[in-house]
Amino acid sequence: MRRLVTMSLLLAACSTLALLPMADAQSKPVEIPITVENQKFTPAEVKVKAGQPFALVVTNKDAKAAEVESKELRFEKVVPPGKTVSIRVRALKPGTYVFVDDFNKSNQGKIVAE
Amino acid sequence: MGATFVVVLREGFEAALLLGIVYAYLAQIGHPESRRYVTLGGALAVAASIVMGVAVSLLSGPLADVGPDVIALVVIFGAVALLTWHGWWMGWHARELRGALQRRVDAAHASHQLWMVGLIAFTGVFREGAETVLFLWGLMTQIEDLTGWAALAGAAGGLLGAVGLGWLVFQGGRRLSVLRFFGVTSFLIMFLAAGLFSAGVGRLQGLGFLPGGDPLWDTSWLLDDHGNAGGFLAGLIGYRARPSVLEVVAYVVYLAGAGMLFFPSVFRPGTRRNGDVTEPAQTSRV
Numbered sequence: 529m530r531r532l533v534t535m536s537l538l539l540a541a542c543s544t545l546a547l548l549p550m551a552d553a554q555s556k557p558v559e560i561p562i563t564v565e566n567q568k569f570t571p572a573e574v575k576v577k578a579g580q581p582f583a584l585v586v587t588n589k590d591a592k593a594a595e596v597e598s599k600e601l602r603f604e605k606v607v608p609p610g611k612t613v614s615i616r617v618r619a620l621k622p623g624t625y626v627f628v629d630d631f632n633k634s635n636q637g638k639i640v641a642e
Numbered sequence: 643m644g645a646t647f648v649v650v651l652r653e654g655f656e657a658a659l660l661l662g663i664v665y666a667y668l669a670q671i672g673h674p675e676s677r678r679y680v681t682l683g684g685a686l687a688v689a690a691s692i693v694m695g696v697a698v699s700l701l702s703g704p705l706a707d708v709g710p711d712v713i714a715l716v717v718i719f720g721a722v723a724l725l726t727w728h729g730w731w732m733g734w735h736a737r738e739l740r741g742a743l744q745r746r747v748d749a750a751h752a753s754h755q756l757w758m759v760g761l762i763a764f765t766g767v768f769r770e771g772a773e774t775v776l777f778l779w780g781l782m783t784q785i786e787d788l789t790g791w792a793a794l795a796g797a798a799g800g801l802l803g804a805v806g807l808g809w810l811v812f813q814g815g816r817r818l819s820v821l822r823f824f825g826v827t828s829f830l831i832m833f834l835a836a837g838l839f840s841a842g843v844g845r846l847q848g849l850g851f852l853p854g855g856d857p858l859w860d861t862s863w864l865l866d867d868h869g870n871a872g873g874f875l876a877g878l879i880g881y882r883a884r885p886s887v888l889e890v891v892a893y894v895v896y897l898a899g900a901g902m903l904f905f906p907s908v909f910r911p912g913t914r915r916n917g918d919v920t921e922p923a924q925t926s927r928v
Binding site: 616 | 645649695698699702706707710711714772773776777779780781783784841844845847848849850855856857867868876882883884
């Protein structure tokens with residue numbers, strides 16, 4: 529029993545420790561606002577600095593959920609209607625990266641890192 | 643209509659595949675009564691998906707931003723651990739079966755940890771569950787005209803399609819001989835889990851917790867992982883058009899390790915295919 533308690537305490541401590549840097553890093557990166565409106569990303573192309581992590585802050589103004597996804601950048605996040613969701617993106621090499629709304633593939637956006 | 647059909651079918655595809663496999667697995671080892679674990683796991687996952695969908699819609703702030711990432715990572719690596727355990731278990735039993743001339747797995751033996759397949763069902767359904775809930779919810783709030791209804795009909799068709807697929811996997815799997823079933827599903831599970839593991843590593847890279855992330859190669863000209871075919875392959879075996887070095891390494895290392903765990907007879911020549919293994923297992927160690 530005592531071992532069980534110790535184990536769960538340890539597990540809780542570990543998960544808190546794991547979450548701390550996330551919460552911390554969450555507040556740091558440059559925020560790039562994007563809106564989903566009428567099934568389109570606006571702006572459809574955003575510029576970021578290469579070599580610096582950033583966050584896409586996506587606001588969904590439509591009545592339908594959008595799933596902002598990039599297999600290349602490994603993010604996949606649902607933005608419910610009327611909500612704003614922040615998506616962390618790692619530091620990128622200069623280049624163009626595509627993301628799509630996985631619920632509506634005709635809606636695509638680009639990140640240009642330079 | 644076609645678009646919503648594909649979206650829901652794709653989201654439900656992996657869950658259907660896993661559910662079909664574990665239901666057939668229970669039939670194969672002669673424990674159909676343990677299906678309740680799978681059904682319970684699946685039902686709990688649907689409930690959890692709805693709770694998560696509601697939570698994501700209501701909450702905001704850092705918790706809502708970070709929470710889904712953390713949960714996604716836990717579910718991905720949890721699923722990898724469960725599938726690895728399951729594959730190892732099947733490989734181990736397949737070896738036993740060979741020795742026992744395809745006799746059904748001993749009841750007391752197999753019922754030992756069968757509730758674990760319920761957890762597999764849970765992770766399989768929950769992984770894309772919250773997204774599907776949000777997608778369907780969005781469709782339902784949009785029913786004002788004919789196109790809204792058509793979209794919803796497409797989504798329902800996709801859901802039915804996924805269920806039908808799971809049913810086919812279940813029926814097909816049940817009809818295979820026990821050994822072939824274990825072989826085929828071990829193989830499938832191995833690639834599914836390798837894809838998940840590599841995807842988990844990729845997620846960690848995407849979030850910046852692991853270094854690197856630049857693509858090792860680019861096959862998007864051949865098969866785009868954002869497209870329909872590529873998307874299905876991505877869900878099934880973890881196809882990536884632009885994988886990072888770490889993702890490729892994770893994939894290969896997992897396949898090698900799981901291969902040895904899942905197919906012990908291939909790596910331990912002492913256990914033969916057609917039963918009558920007379921030498922003790924110890925001598926066959928490589």
